[in-house]
Amino acid sequence: MSDIELLMNALGILGMAGSVGLGIWVVFLISEIKQLRLSVENLKHTLDEMDEQAKLVVRTDIELNKAQEELDKKITGLYTLQNLSRQISSTFDETQIFSKVEPPLLADLGFEKAVAFGWDDRHQVAQVHLCVGFSEAEAAAFSPLLEAERNHFEKLIRDEAAISSISPTIDQKFRQRICAMFRVTSFVIAPYLPKEGNKGILLAGAENADTVINEGDEELIKILANQIGQALDNARLFEKTWQAHQELENRVEQRTKELSQAFEEIKRINQRKNDFVSNVSHELRTPLTSIKGYASILLSGKLGAIPEEAHKRLEKINKHSDELVQFVNELLDIARIESGRVTLKISPFNLKNIIDEVGDMLTVQMKERQISFSTVLPDAMPEIMADYSQIKRVFINLVNNAFKYTPNGGKITVRVNIVDSGIQVDISDTGCGMPEDALDKLFTEFYRVDTAINQEVKGTGLGLAMVKHIVEAHKGKIWVKSKLGMGSTFSFILPKSS
Ligand code: ADP
Numbered sequence: 001m002s003d004i005e006l007l008m009n010a011l012g013i014l015g016m017a018g019s020v021g022l023g024i025w026v027v028f029l030i031s032e033i034k035q036l037r038l039s040v041e042n043l044k045h046t047l048d049e050m051d052e053q054a055k056l057v058v059r060t061d062i063e064l065n066k067a068q069e070e071l072d073k074k075i076t077g078l079y080t081l082q083n084l085s086r087q088i089s090s091t092f093d094e095t096q097i098f099s100k101v102e103p104p105l106l107a108d109l110g111f112e113k114a115v116a117f118g119w120d121d122r123h124q125v126a127q128v129h130l131c132v133g134f135s136e137a138e139a140a141a142f143s144p145l146l147e148a149e150r151n152h153f154e155k156l157i158r159d160e161a162a163i164s165s166i167s168p169t170i171d172q173k174f175r176q177r178i179c180a181m182f183r184v185t186s187f188v189i190a191p192y193l194p195k196e197g198n199k200g201i202l203l204a205g206a207e208n209a210d211t212v213i214n215e216g217d218e219e220l221i222k223i224l225a226n227q228i229g230q231a232l233d234n235a236r237l238f239e240k241t242w243q244a245h246q247e248l249e250n251r252v253e254q255r256t257k258e259l260s261q262a263f264e265e266i267k268r269i270n271q272r273k274n275d276f277v278s279n280v281s282h283e284l285r286t287p288l289t290s291i292k293g294y295a296s297i298l299l300s301g302k303l304g305a306i307p308e309e310a311h312k313r314l315e316k317i318n319k320h321s322d323e324l325v326q327f328v329n330e331l332l333d334i335a336r337i338e339s340g341r342v343t344l345k346i347s348p349f350n351l352k353n354i355i356d357e358v359g360d361m362l363t364v365q366m367k368e369r370q371i372s373f374s375t376v377l378p379d380a381m382p383e384i385m386a387d388y389s390q391i392k393r394v395f396i397n398l399v400n401n402a403f404k405y406t407p408n409g410g411k412i413t414v415r416v417n418i419v420d421s422g423i424q425v426d427i428s429d430t431g432c433g434m435p436e437d438a439l440d441k442l443f444t445e446f447y448r449v450d451t452a453i454n455q456e457v458k459g460t461g462l463g464l465a466m467v468k469h470i471v472e473a474h475k476g477k478i479w480v481k482s483k484l485g486m487g488s489t490f491s492f493i494l495p496k497s498s
Contacts, residue, residue: 070216073110077220080108084224088231092238097231098130101224106132109220110211111204113184116192116228117146118200119154126150129200133207134182145181149174153189157199162190162225164218178203186213190225194232202228274335281332288328292321323458330462334445337469344387344473351423352381354388355414358395362403369408373399376415384423384496390470391494397463398427398490404457405488406431422476422495430487439480443468451484467492 087100098116106114113133117126126146131139146153152174156163165175165186178187184205193199202225206213295318298306306314336342359373366373395414402412410430417424434442438449446461448454471478471492482488 070214074216077109077216080105081220081223081227085227088227089234091231092235094232094235095129097228097235101130101132103132106204109204109224110213110217111188111206111221113182113205113207114203115142115182116200116202117142118198119150120198130202133205142181149177149181153201156189156201157191157193160191160193162188162218162222164188164213164221166213166215167218178205183207185209186211188213188218188221190218190222192225192229192232194229194236197232197236199229271339274339277331277335278339281328281335284328285325285332288321288325292318292325295321327460327462330460330466334462334466334469337466337473342390342473344390346385346387348383348385349388350381350383351391351416351425352377354392354395355416357392358399359414361396362399366403366412369403371403371406371408372411374411374413376413378416378418381416382418382423382496384494386474386494387470390473394467394470394492395425395427397467401463401490402427402429402431402488404459405429405453419493422493424491424493426489426491428487428489433484433486433488434480434482435484439482442480443478 084100084105087105088097091097091100101114101116103112106112114130115128115132115134116130117128119126125143128139128142128146131142134142152171163170165179165184165188178189179185182203182205184207187203187205189201189203191199191201202221204217204221204224295314297303299311299314299318333342355375355377359375362373399412399414406412406429412430413426413428415426415428417426432451432453434449434451441447442449443464445465447465448459448461468478471494474494476492476494478490478492480488480490
C-alpha cells in the first residue's frame, strides 16, 4: 500500500471517528437543547404563575382599597349620623328638628340634596318641611310634583319601607321620575314615622353622576328618618306636657285668685262679726252691770229687808249676772284678740311662776274633790318672752278645764319640756276624755262636746277658742290628744321669744 493509500485510509479512519464524535456531540447537543427547552418551559410556567399571582395581588389590593374607602365612608357616615341625631334630639321644636339637617352634614353622608315632606289634615297639598340643595323657586314648584307621586309615597309610609335608586325592586319609571323631579342621579327615600302626628318622607339625593350609593347609604338614611320620627314624637310629648303644665299653672293661678278673694271676703265678714260681737257685748255689759249693781244693793238690805224667797231669787240674779258678765267678757276678749286689737305686752318671765299661781288658785277646790295636781319641770327653766297675763289666761283655762272635766279623785299633771322650737307645755288629766271626731272642732268658738258630763258642767265653748288665739298670737301652736273615758292632754309650744 502506498503512502497515499495509507494516508487516505488514515484520513478515512479519522473522518469516520470524527463523524462518530460529531454524531455523539450532536446527540449530546440535542439532549442539552431539550433540557434547555424544558427549563425554559418551566421558567415560563413559573413566570406565568407569578404573573397570575401578581395580578391577584393587584386585584386584592384594589379591592382592599375599595373596602377601606367604603369603611371610611361608613365611619364618616356614622359619625355624621351620630352628630345629626344629637342635634335633632336637642330641640323640642318641630320646625327646628328639620332645620338641623344642614348641607355640610348632609354632604358628609354623601348627599347634596334632601327634602322632607308629608301630608296633614289641615292642608290639601303636601307640606315641605326640609329643602336642602334647592333654590326657593325649585322648592316652591315641588307641591304639584309630589301630589303626582302621592300614591307611591303613601305606600312607602304604609309599608314602613325605604327604597333607593339601586333597589332591585324599584319601579324603573318611578326611579326616572324621581331623578328628574329632584335632578339627582341616585337617591334614598325613607319614611319618618312618629307614633302620633303626621308621618312623612325623607329623600336624600346625589346629583353627581360619579356618586355610587350602596346598601350602607340606604341604611344611614333609614336611621336618620327614624331619628326624625322619634324627635317629632318627643317634641309632641314635650308640647303636650308643656301645655298640661301651662293649663295647670293657669288653673292654680285662677284658684289662688278665687281663694284669696274668698279669703278676703271671709276676713271682711269675720271683721264685721267681730265688730258686731264687740258692739253687742259692750251694749250688754252696761245693763248687766246695773242689773248686778241693783241686785247687790237689794241683797245688801240697804233699801230695806227682803223676804227670804226674794233673797234667794236675787242671789240667783246675782250669780247669773256674774256668769253673763264673764261670758260677755270672753266674747269681747276673743273679738279683740282676733281682730288684732290686743297688743301683747311682751316681757321676759319664768313659766314656773304662772304654773305655781294657777295651782294655788285651784288648791282649795282640788282638795275638796281629791284631785291631785303635780308638775314636772326641767331643772333649769329658761325665761320666755311673752305676754304674762295672756299666757296666764291660757294656763287658767286649760287647768280649769282639766279640773272641770275630771271626776273626783283624778289627777292633773303639768309638764314642761324644752324642745327645738321653744318650750312645750303638756297639761294632762285623767278625766272623761273626748271622742276622736270632736278633736278637730274643739278650738272653734261655741263648740262643746256632746257628752253626758257636759250637761252637768257649765261652759260657753269659748275658752279653748280664746286659748288658741292667744297661743297663735305668740306664734306658737296648740293641739290635743284624747280618748273617750281615757283622759286628755292639751299641749302647746311657745317660741322662746314670741
Ligand atoms: P267650755 O266652757 O265648754 O269648757 P271650752 O272651749 O273651754 O269651753 O271647751 C270646749 C269643750 O271641750 C268643752 O265643752 C268640753 O266638752 C271639751 N273639753 C275641754 N277641755 C276638756 C278636758 N280637759 N277634758 C274633756 N273635755 C274637755
